[in-house]
Amino acid sequence: MAAFLPFELITEILTKLPVKSLHRFKCVSKSWNSIITSSKFIKQHLHQTLISNTNTNTHIIISTNSIVSSAISTVKFRFHIVNHPLDHLPNRSPGNITGSVHGVFLLVDSSTKTLCLFNPSNKTQRLVPHSPSRKPASPSPKLAFVFKLVEVFGFGYDDNTDDYKVVRLAQWELFGYFDREASVYSMRNDSWESVNDETVSYTLQETSAIAVDSTLWFVMISNNSDSVLKCFDLRTNTFWLVDFPELDRDSGKNIFMTLRSLRDCVCLLVSYRNKNRVFLHADVWEMNESKWVKLFKIRKNEIRERCMFLRLVTYSKDMKSVLIEVDCDWHGWYDLVTKKFRRVSVQGLEAVDAPYVAYPYVETLVSVENNKVVSKMEGTWPKKTIKKNDFLSSGFKLKL
Incomplete structure (x- = not known):
């Protein structure tokens, strides 16, 4: 088994999870938090929710x-x-x-x-x-x-x-x-x-x-x-x-x-x-x-x-x-x-x-805070940045 899943596959899996699980998974690592809170992911998760x-x-x-x-x-x-x-x-x-x-x-x-x-x-x-x-x-x-x-x-x-x-x-x-x-x-x-x-x-x-x-x-x-x-x-x-x-x-x-x-x-x-x-x-x-x-x-x-x-x-x-x-x-x-x-x-x-x-x-991630207006789908994925002090990324294993 590969040590890491491809970044795109992780994102695809996350879009199919319920909101409560995603709130918990933001604590897995800074990179996961960046994905889940990004405007593009919120739009993709909403689209997947409405389809299902x-x-x-x-x-x-x-x-x-x-x-x-x-x-x-x-x-x-x-x-x-x-x-x-x-x-x-x-x-x-x-x-x-x-x-x-x-x-x-x-x-x-x-x-x-x-x-x-x-x-x-x-x-x-x-x-x-x-x-x-x-x-x-x-x-x-x-x-x-x-x-x-x-x-x-x-x-x-x-x-x-x-x-x-x-x-x-x-x-x-x-x-x-x-x-x-x-x-x-x-x-x-x-x-x-x-x-x-x-x-x-x-x-x-x-x-x-x-x-x-x-x-x-x-x-x-x-x-x-x-x-x-x-x-x-x-x-x-x-x-x-x-x-x-x-x-x-x-x-x-x-x-x-x-x-x-x-x-x-x-x-x-x-x-x-x-x-x-x-x-x-x-x-x-x-x-x-x-x-x-x-x-x-x-x-x-x-x-x-x-x-x-x-x-x-x-x-x-x-x-x-x-x-x-x-x-x-x-x-x-x-x-x-x-x-x-x-x-x-x-x-x-x-x-x-x-x-x-x-x-x-339906439960969604759409945010209405003043600084959290969801933008259009266009854009780039957040860069995967894992610093040395990101202890959750290096020392925490999640069992699904």
């Missing part, structure tokens, strides 16, 4: 008063507490997760108006500066009833510039005066810029945007209660509108819609409820080649428990089941073949208060 988890995710995260995470299992979720990056803020509200890309989350604290990018896999974080705004000054308490501000954030990845971006959409109304604005934060430039929005005016729905293929999708509502999707291309900074599929608008039914990104596609789950908001059934749609395609229907008798609405989370590894969140309170696997629903056992959710929303993700 093409249709599904491996973890879910929940954020309310605390942040907890669990590996996805078909039987039981075992959640563990993740250090909250905004714990140092006084009087902070429960942090809401607004979007996830490549294992990085955008946390929004409504009380302090703080935005934070956070990767729970490597514990890196970045506070996003406040967006400059031209909205009118906050009215006095006596005028609060005539002032309405809606603010929605989205988080996505621009594959043209290899940049992670935050988009802020805001609308306000005061004494009949109505206006709106849009701005984009670039992590690479660490700055905001205003963008034009020439689409027809609709009211923002205060829900998180989803990101699919460098495009953010926002839910909008018109004056006659019809809904549309407002899309924003992170590559060109342009907006356009997309209609929802043909829905059952029976006057006796109440509709609750949620968006998710599954299989790199926009997926819509429409929960139909009676006048008392008790769940009747749900339709799941997917945007395929600019057209809505109905994937499947979930019926009330298949859930077997009284509820109000459902939310998609992710697919199972074999694509035969889908993880469903029920009333932002519990989860179950819906078998697409047998049409049966099985509730998932959980452990470690004591620190989290319902209602909550679970977000799926």
Whole structure:
């Protein structure tokens, strides 16, 4: 057996290892640490991770008063507490997760108006500066009833510039005066810029945007209660509108819609409820080649428990089941073949208060620290430099 493996082979092996193992292996030697922390390796490891988890995710995260995470299992979720990056803020509200890309989350604290990018896999974080705004000054308490501000954030990845971006959409109304604005934060430039929005005016729905293929999708509502999707291309900074599929608008039914990104596609789950908001059934749609395609229907008798609405989370590894969140309170696997629903056992959710929303993700090395913006794939490998005082390189043997 050769005394040393070729440098390129070591690197190839490392790209296939999970994040937790790579964090440990940084201590093997300075050369290994240089490889694992290099921009090129981080990009290659991300690419390998996304390929091996093409249709599904491996973890879910929940954020309310605390942040907890669990590996996805078909039987039981075992959640563990993740250090909250905004714990140092006084009087902070429960942090809401607004979007996830490549294992990085955008946390929004409504009380302090703080935005934070956070990767729970490597514990890196970045506070996003406040967006400059031209909205009118906050009215006095006596005028609060005539002032309405809606603010929605989205988080996505621009594959043209290899940049992670935050988009802020805001609308306000005061004494009949109505206006709106849009701005984009670039992590690479660490700055905001205003963008034009020439689409027809609709009211923002205060829900998180989803990101699919460098495009953010926002839910909008018109004056006659019809809904549309407002899309924003992170590559060109342009907006356009997309209609929802043909829905059952029976006057006796109440509709609750949620968006998710599954299989790199926009997926819509429409929960139909009676006048008392008790769940009747749900339709799941997917945007395929600019057209809505109905994937499947979930019926009330298949859930077997009284509820109000459902939310998609992710697919199972074999694509035969889908993880469903029920009333932002519990989860179950819906078998697409047998049409049966099985509730998932959980452990470690004591620190989290319902209602909550679970977000799926894959563990990555992507860093969001100010001096750690991941660069493009172009470049050279770090030179293999082993000094005499690198005792780990010369005196430590790793058993795999």
